Amino acid sequence: MERIYSVGQVNTYIRTMFTQDFMLRRISVSGEVSNLKYHTSGHIYFSLKDVSGVISCVMFAGARRGLGFLMKNGQKVVVTGSVEVYERDGRYQLYAKKISLEGAGALYERFLALKEELEEMGMFSQQYKQPIPAYARTLGVVTAPTGAAVQDIRNIALRRNPFLQIILYPAQVQGEGAKESIVKGIETLDAMGLDVIIVGRGGGSIEDLWAFNEEEVARAIFNCTTPVISAVGHETDVTIADYAADLRAPTPSAAAELAVADVRGLLEQLALCRRRMEHALASKTEAARGRARQCRMRLSYASPESRIREKRQLLTDMERRLQEKMTDRTREYRHRFQLLAERMRGLSPLEKLCQGYSYIRDDRGRTVTSIRQTHRGSMLEIRVTDGSILARVEEIREERADGQEGTDSGGSI
């Protein structure tokens, strides 16, 4: 009697067989993606197919690190993982640990590997980045002599600075020999001692841009003593060369903008600097002159010369006042003198004599003012204006205050 097994027992048995199989535990399968479904849980369900058949695949959310791009139906991929049995459905599936694109995908893998390697060596380190000079007089360009890139760089560079010397190294930027040509170009231009070098090309497929992902090119950029600006493809294309360069420009046009200073702006800035300096110095000098003038004035006020002048002025003033006072006084005294003289003249006995009065003295020189001072026979001296008369008293008459006359002894003069 044959033994009868349950479904579960069979599935478990098969699962165990799969698990024990060394090859199925780690296997890489290539095929085209179909029935792709990104589940909300984070798991990805899809099928791999080729001309001969189909295999179900799942990548669990926990293994998502093994997928570096967005999968799409129809992509040719290589899935690495294990083939195991899903007991419930009695199906086997490929449990994906890692998914990579075939072809371009492999290149991307190489890109990542090289990037990691060079990064670990420090070739992308910020400390080795050279500053791009603010004002470049000479610009080296390593790119294809044909194509838009070189024209874009030339147009923009010369528009910003028509006095710029551009030196092109016409390089082969894709295909066999491209990396050697680019390396030679970098080395040749570096030896010329230019101010800055642009290395790049226009857009293209990842294969077209591949030369800029080569280690030799990265090394040449890293070793270049002239600052290097990389400009490969479009904004979204990032190459190893970009990491190694001192500065990455998203496009060749942008590289020209970054490499070349706007010379008109620079010249204007210089002119402005000159004006500011001249103005600053002029106003300073003027201020200093003003202060000097002020000091000179204050000094001259304070100087002994001015004080002497002041004193001299004072002296002259006093002299004048003294003079005036003297004149006034003199005039005053002269006036008083005249008045007095006038009065004196009125009082002068001589004047009286002139009016017919005379003055009488006795023989002893005494002034005779009364009849009592003389007597008959005495000699009297009568003074008149021009001399004196000697006379003898003949008679004396008394004249009373009441007007009656009395005769004393006769005789009259």
Next chain:
Amino acid sequence: MDKKELTVEEAFELLDSVVERLEDQETPLEESFALYQRGMELLKLCNEKIDTVEKKMMQVNQNGELEEF
């Protein structure tokens, strides 16, 4: 300082600080004269570095010589 060693960039930076110092009211006159002279030298240097002669674009030919592009 050897002026020959200055880049335009450095010269510009120096020029900026010279102008600022010169415009400072507190800067003494004597120093201002020196600053002005220094500034003029830097201007001259910058102007010399920015030569204003238009040039033809050149390319390196197969013999490593320069020729017009």
